[in-house]
Amino acid sequence: VPLVDMKWSQIPKDIKEQIWEAVDMAFVVGQGGKNSVLTYAAKKWKDFKSTLTRHYILPYTNDREKLSQPPETYKFIEKAQWDAFVASRLSKDFESVHSQHAQIREKLEYNHRLSRKGYAGLEDELEETMPGVEIDRSTLWKRARQDKHGNIPDPKVAEKAKLIDELQKQVSEGKVSVYGSNDVLTMALGPEHPGRVRGVGAGISPRQYFNLPKPQRMSFDDRLKDSLRVLLQEETKKMEAKAREEALRMEARTKQLVEAEREHFLSQLSQLIPNFDPSMLKPRISQSPKNPMSDKASCSGGDGNIRKKKKKILPKMGNIRKMKRRKKKKKMKRRKKKNKKKRRKKMKKSMTT
Numbered sequence: 001v002p003l004v005d006m007k008w009s010q011i012p013k014d015i016k017e018q019i020w021e022a023v024d025m026a027f028v029v030g031q032g033g034k035n036s037v038l039t040y041a042a043k044k045w046k047d048f049k050s051t052l053t054r055h056y057i058l059p060y061t062n063d064r065e066k067l068s069q070p071p072e073t074y075k076f077i078e079k080a081q082w083d084a085f086v087a088s089r090l091s092k093d094f095e096s097v098h099s100q101h102a103q104i105r106e107k108l109e110y111n112h113r114l115s116r117k118g119y120a121g122l123e124d125e126l127e128e129t130m131p132g133v134e135i136d137r138s139t140l141w142k143r144a145r146q147d148k149h150g151n152i153p154d155p156k157v158a159e160k161a162k163l164i165d166e167l168q169k170q171v172s173e174g175k176v177s178v179y180g181s182n183d184v185l186t187m188a189l190g191p192e193h194p195g196r197v198r199g200v201g202a203g204i205s206p207r208q209y210f211n212l213p214k215p216q217r218m219s220f221d222d223r224l225k226d227s228l229r230v231l232l233q234e235e236t237k238k239m240e241a242k243a244r245e246e247a248l249r250m251e252a253r254t255k256q257l258v259e260a261e262r263e264h265f266l267s268q269l270s271q272l273i274p275n276f277d278p279s280m281l282k283p284r285i286s287q288s289p290k291n292p293m294s295d296k297a298s299c300s301g302g303d304g305n306i307r308k309k310k311k312k313i314l315p316k317m318g319n320i321r322k323m324k325r326r327k328k329k330k331k332m333k334r335r336k337k338k339n340k341k342k343r344r345k346k347m348k349k350s351m352t353t
Helices: 013-028 032-055 079-089 092-105 118-129 139-141 155-173 184-189 206-211 220-272 278-286 291-302 306-313 317-352
Strands: none
Touching: 013 032, 032 079, 118 139, 139 155, 139 184, 155 184
16 A cells, blocks of 8 residues: 555555455454454554554654654655655654644543453453453543553543542442433433444444444354355355356257267168168157156147157167077078088098099
8 A cells, every 4th residue: 555645545446355365264254344444444544554664764854864764664665656755754743633633632531541452352351351241432441541450550540440439339229321322322421422432442423323223242252153054155165166067067068978979870761771861860859858757648638649750750668689680590590501502612632532
């Protein structure tokens, strides 16, 4: 993906398709997760540019020699793209945008400590360590701001975490009721901001989280089994389509073999029967039904004349064998006669001598 300053919507479709194919080959995702994968790719693309800016460009604004080549860690970046990216990050327009984002960042009061695993990874961990317990977003929000020892260093965050514990206790005792977006986290932190939901991660809108029925929580194994089931169904469909194509090929091949056998049979009949016309029999054979009982039924009906003609033209296989035997007997008789004549001649010669 190029580093030049453009929006994700301006990235060519073929590049996005390559990203999706690479992820689909490496992981069990399914076609339904394509939009989510590309949305996450857009975020990682943006984060990558932010990393390059913060660690490899802004610290060396006074040292242009270090900015002349791409970083050693990212040697795959082409020099032309790197130069264009550095120029865009040192422009006045970017300085104003960067300062605005820095001011917004300073206003964040409750920073999480999740690093790369995100809320989804944290939820998977809690499901393993707290089986059978419903994990709501207030629990995720609080756990996301604890250190590895379970402590909350920031006093402002610790105060909100204590309030969350009190509200959860009141809800379990029935003193406080929650409904819709007015849950424990909203009571502790205030109303939600439009377009996003706190404590659940990116990509989930308020309408999706609060207005739709929540799906049953699935463990990692269940999600993997579900993905494998979808993949198996897709592979089964492909195999069935391939089997149908193979069956059609076999059927066509069988028809060709049957036709060749018919032609061979007709050619034998033409040799055995004098004045035999194969054209009179060939249409009848090609129109014969698959079911032999239906053939008998059709012959016993109004097709009697054709059946009689067929008897006259086409002798039975037993008659053909009889004709062959007769020919063999005639040959044997001829040979015997010749042998007798030879013997008589020998006898005459012997008598004369």
